[in-house]
Amino acid sequence: MSGTENVRRRRSVIAASVAAGVLLAGGGGVYLATTASGDGTGAGAAAKAADAAGPPTPLRLEGGSGDATGGGDTRGGPGIAPGEPDPGGGPNGTVYTAKGPLPQGPSSAAVHRPEGLVTSAEVTRLAEALGISGSPSLVGEVWTIRPEKDGSGARLDVARKAPGNWTYSWYDGGPAGDACLKGRACPPPGESKPAPGGTPLSEAAAKAAAAPVLKALGQDDAKVTATGVVNGSVRVVNADPVVGGLPTYGWSTGLHIARDGRAVAGSGTLKEPAEGAVYPVIGASKALAALNEDAKGTGPIGVGHCPTAPPAVDGNGRPEDARTGGTPAPGHVEPTPPCQTIVDRAAPDQVPVTAAVFGLAARDVDGERLLVPSWLFTADPADGAPYTVVRTAVAPEYLVPPSKPSPEPTPPPGDGTQTARVVESVRVQGDGRELAVTFWGGVCSTYTVKADEQPDRVTVRIVEKTDPDRVCIMIAKDFTKTVTLKSPLGDRPVVDAASGEAVPRR
Structure with a gap:
């Protein structure tokens, strides 16, 4: 056969x-x-x-x-x-x-x-489960329901192309400080920002509050956990959906549930993948x-070689044969024991x-x-x-065997440009032309934000520049850099050039 x-x-x-x-x-x-x-x-x-x-x-x-x-x-x-x-x-x-x-x-x-495209009816079903009123409008390739007037309230953005990545958040439309950028849910209009601390909902209550949203997503049979807490009082609910009768990993839905049982932030995918x-x-x-x-x-890493013991000498400082104690014969070389670091022996x-x-x-x-x-x-x-x-x-x-990386040409001196970082969130400031873009980066790099303005969207890109001759520790931190647009952002979605996805506003 x-x-x-x-x-x-x-x-x-x-x-x-x-x-x-x-x-x-x-x-x-x-x-x-x-x-x-x-x-x-x-x-x-x-x-x-x-x-x-x-x-x-x-x-x-x-x-x-x-x-x-x-x-x-x-x-x-x-x-x-x-x-x-x-x-x-x-x-x-x-x-x-x-x-x-x-x-x-x-x-x-x-x-x-x-496969396929997300429909307006699917977005509306999710919005109703989240307690958002209004009808979705298609802006470019993103379905969106956003606040009117002063820009305060709930916002839902859903990519039209499957799997329909979506983000949901409350924001107040004005300067909110670093707290909102770092994950704290901004309050709806008319409410004051929640004070840090307080007792979060129980895990069972948070799961119950998330259940209608998961049902609207077709994920009511998902594996749900609610052990995490952010901001001292917001319970984090994560759901790993069942697809094709099998559990999934890395395809989860996340919801932040406030003490009053209200979802204040969330993200996930709206359309189930096809077989x-x-x-x-x-x-x-x-x-x-x-x-x-x-x-x-x-x-072993970080160790170039084992330290070499000093040569043996007699009382007068002359070389000594370690085997006999006498003067070594001409041309004799002492054998070197195998080098083993502590890491080798572990x-x-x-x-x-x-x-x-x-x-x-x-x-x-x-x-x-x-x-x-x-x-x-x-x-x-x-x-x-x-x-x-x-x-x-x-x-x-x-499975296609991994290909061996081809040698990359040596960049010219001073050219430490790297690929763009993934954007985490964006906030509109001032007269609507200034964007504060938040992302994770390395402590030894410098970053600039570039914006490409189109009638139906604004694409932002993070450009990283490093010093190729500098030795740097691998530690990440969050950065916020601003870029000024030629005209106010208005209703246009902000799209991340690195991922091609809509960026959540904070």
């Missing part, structure tokens, strides 16, 4: 019962498995369509062929959320060890990709082995894996954000809180 025929056969034979995940119960090593039965729809229908179309196109994952991702996913590819551990550990790496048998999972699964091509997938054991291969250490970090769930993780594929079949492992280190580590489950033969 040829390789192509074998792949088709594996894709067409979908297991009637799919082991979606396992959880370690108690300390007895018993695993509980959840299953999803096939009924000829969903993955089965997609498999038949894939059979008719032939083998699926190999995926070119940005950032590697299947590398691990720990913590939250960030825009622009796999990464590590602030405060989350590096899944690769330190210089000596990490070894993830399953505390019990791991599931095989399904034999194949579909990627899911954004795409079906790929053969590997089981959790193989995925964990690949994860450990990815998590190997980089070796063992890799050992981290138990207490759960393995088959799901979908957000990955950048050829410049497009997709949900890719993946294994979601729960790592539970002895000295820290549990965290999720993700490994792509698509069979290796259907």
Whole structure:
């Protein structure tokens, strides 16, 4: 049987019962498995369509062929959320060890990709759930509902193109200081800014307050957490939706719930991704082995070589043979012991894996954000809180090997220009022509903001310039830089040149 025929056969034979995940119960090593039965729809229908179309196109994952991702996913590819551990550990790496048998999972699964356009009715449904009145208007490629008159109140922006990235916030339209830029929700008109502190809603109450919004998004079956608190009194609700019957990672909805149960900020996606091509997938054991291969250490860093011991001398300062104590023979060279630093001798970090769930993780594929079949492992280190580590489950033969980076030409002296940073938020100041743009950057770089004005939008770009001869520590901080427009911003949306998405106003 040829390789192509074998792949088709594996894709067409979908297991009637799919082991979606396992959880370690108690300390007895018993695993509980959840299953999803096939009924000829969903993955089965997609498999038949894939059979008719032939083998699926190999995926070119940005950032590697299947590398691990720990913590939250960030825009622009796999990464590590602030405060989350590096899944690769330190210089000596990490070894993830399953505390019990791991599931095989399904034999194949579909990627899911954004398709279509967001409609006015879909935006209106979300707005009503958030308590926003008014009808959405299309400004360029962004649906928007914004305050009238003095610009105070609630604002909702939704990208028209799927998956319909949306942002929602309250703002007062005037100078609000650094507090609003750094995440505090600005109050609606007529209300004073909430004082710092206070007791936030309970987790249960915050989840209940978020439920109508999640239902409007079609995410009422999402996995919901509400452990975070910002500003001392605003409860953060995060929801990871279920897509195609599978849990997701990196595709979450976030809502900030005030003490009165009102949503004061939020973001997410409005349109559920559609099922795409079906790929053969590997089981959790193989995925964990690949994860450990990815998590190997980089070796000692910051040490050029071991210190060399001074040559042995006798009491008169003449060279001495360390073996005999006498004068060394002509041409004799003392043997050098192998160089081992403390880092070399340290063992890799050992981290138990207490759960393995088959799901979908957000990955950048050829410049497009997709949900890719993946294994979601729960790592539970002895000295820290549990965290999720993700490994792509698509069979290796259907992943394009990462290409070796081509040598880049040496920039001319003084040319330290970098690619643009992603814009976090923007605030309109003064007469409406001045934009205060907030973003994260490095402490050793200098930044300028450029604005490209069009009749239907204003595109902002952050230009970073570094000194290529300067040694700098890798520390990030938030910056706010201003740029002056030729005419007042008015109703035009602000678009980030780096991501192509609408920038939330603060």
